[in-house]
Amino acid sequence: MTNINGKTYAMNAITPMNAFYTPILKLIFFILGHVKPLQADLINLSFIHFARWVVVKRHKFPRLSEKQPEEHLHYDYLLFFSNFNGTWNQYIDAFADVLSNGLNLIWRWSAKFPGSRPVTAFKRYIALVQFDTDYYYVAYPRATANDVKAAHRVNAALEDFARNSKDMTPADFGSAYLKFVTQVQADLGATGIGPVGT
């Protein structure tokens, strides 16, 4: 299944937008990009490595040669690329449950978008506008976004502990080690094979 590599799913979607709405969406993205707290929910959901939206204006499809026919399109297009952990259903369920306003704000400008709640109609729409990935590479396929963040925390804690405990007596080392263990103890889940469909 080429949409998935290890524990990450590559979703691609393209939706048509009435060109009149494109500047509004661009403004919304501008605000999202500059008002960091609005991204807090995405960060707290913690199952996306990277995601992006790309607005392609109808005259801006790349044209590399005179021989390549010019596109004559009515709509602007919104491309969406996500790299997420979990199953397709889980991902969409989570967004519809906790971020439905944000989703609506981004996709309401796309033609025939049914709203992100109730979720069944929303899933039908996504299935319609999603197209499959042909080749997907992940540098750390057995790690989810959570694993990556946990690993960085453990690594930082190890460096601090190594530095601080360098010349300690065994007794002091024992206490410092215990403290170190309590620092990293929530971040040591094994990376490995994930469930089917993730």
Place this chain on the structure above:
Amino acid sequence: MPNQNGNVYGLTILSPIINAPAGDVSHDCAIRDYLASLPRDHHSPFAKISSTHLARLVVMDDVVFVGTPAREEHLKSKYLVFETNFDGDLDAYLASMARDAPDEVHAVWQHCVGYPGTQDPAAFAAYMKKCQLETTFFFADVNDKTVQQTLRALKVQAGVAHFIESNQGKSPAEIQAAFRQFLDKVRHAPEPLAGEYERTHVPARGQGAVVRTQPLAGEHEGQPNG
């Protein structure tokens, strides 16, 4: 600068695919065939373009008709979508593509309009920039750690878990000695491989066979763990 988030660059490339109906090669099919045979693990060309965190290639056939009253319309060309998330600088990345994975890049992009080859890195970079779309909004959960830092941290995480497990119940002096050895191993560990599916101590699909425990960074098979 919306293409960038922290130290990570989100590159979106749309390369029009050659449409030659009279020819006996369907270029989009050729790309798909080639991609199906390309390895996705540490043998992937993107492991060689080593600043790549996650990357995908997609042949986009057409836009979607979402149903009346929306209008039906069609693209006149197919496009190869290249979405990649990498550390640092665009120019360095494009140069790496041409230098470190020229064969694979060529095998894919030879089917695209205006592709000049990889022998002239400047021409290649200019071509790719012509195909580049500006990312309107780029989200990155972690935007300040390189691929190598991430791979190392994952190995360290596994190593620390294993260390704590193996040394549970030992005396502080014993743990201290073991810890010094462990640190040494960590510091001298070779570069982990990007794209690799590490072996883990979870048996595949319930085979029940004993599988070796997760390797410490740099550990070779058969050596005792620190």
Place this chain on the structure above:
Amino acid sequence: MVNLNVADIQGFVLRGYNFPFARYLLLELAGPETGRDFIGQIIPHITTGQRWDSKPRSTVNIAFTHKGLSRLGLPDATLLSFPVEFFQGMKARKEILCDTGRNACENWDEVWREQTVHVWLGVHGLTPSALDERCAVMEQIMQQTAGARLLQAQDANAIFIDNKPCNKEHFGFSDGFGNPDFEGVDRHSQPGQGKLTKEGNWVPLATGEFVLGYPDEAGELPVAPVPHLLANNGSFMVYRKLHENVASFRAYLDELSRHYAGGREKLAAKFVGRWRDGTPIELSPDAPDPALTADPNRNVNFTFGRDLDGVRCPIGAHIRRVNPRDAFGFYGQLVNRRRISRRGLPYGDYVPDGEPVSDTDDRGVIFMVINASIFRQFEFVHQQWIEYGNDAHQGSDKDALLGNHDGHGRFFIQGTTDPQNPPLVCSRLPQFVELRGGDYFFMPSLTALRLIADNSVDPR
């Protein structure tokens, strides 16, 4: 306020009855006509969700696998409109459920491994004789109509301690707390059973999470087979026979508690998230508290928001895995569509702690789940939260007690520098629970049963 049509809903969908004895009759249907005949005769015996003035001596409920519905001659269009996981049946879902290795169907009871179960006829009794009498009546109907044949009768019963039934299972844990509270059900609702509001109050969940035909937490009528009349007031049931390796569990506790300053009982509590008497460790981390456990206003009334580092209740503890409450943030919203209503009883002889016991003895728990969507609720909780740990930030680690580890599992118990609550790694986790069979069932309403019996299901 939702008005549940309790006369139409089978009682087992709404509550677990709390009868100490049960016999689950697993049947094969003979054919469409005799099968429908059989159902027609059974309908008057079915216990509904109506309130009891006085408790009956026994109850009867019925549910069907997809193959069973097919044998009854339901129209193809209806059969195809059932969800795919129900169509496939539990055996075919083994990859998703990690029912591999020791849990693979090669190890199941013959009835689940080789035969095709069409009907689950659940009989509950206050006494063994009440149970036997009711089952005899069922047997009579089977013979009279020649519509069904008994493949296996699975007995289950509450564990008796000092001649009184209790709510323990064979590992010694008190079970049955925290079944979800949903709108319209006539029951004493306990704080902590429902869902959390933004303000931190507990309110009932939407009915449609557990009963088809009512709005669910997504704000729509749950996906259901056609026609409505067949689906409404019905639900889906998962049945799993879980063998418990009590010897391994006790031996593992013995071995590991030698390294654990908190002691053997606390270690056991850390696995589950409740002391063996049922006290939630989140509320009482140092010792069991019988008064708390006996108080319905307190024994499920807790959240994990102030224990995000897991030092009271480990992040990977069983009850925290299957019902994270507010542990994922978003005031618990991510959990609302993943709740399951549990039913079941232990089977096999009880051996108290300290007395000799063997893993090969036949004992365990018959575990059942009631939910509107097997895929979205049971399968999700099992696949993502029991056999995996990413949502809880525990990587690929599985549930210590229920996970399919086969000797390779690992469980971190988070601790503090307090010597009575140290961190502990539980490694090389043995397989404590093994699957011995089961399947997915549809539990129709009384109206739907009549439709089926009359052969008047019309999918349009």
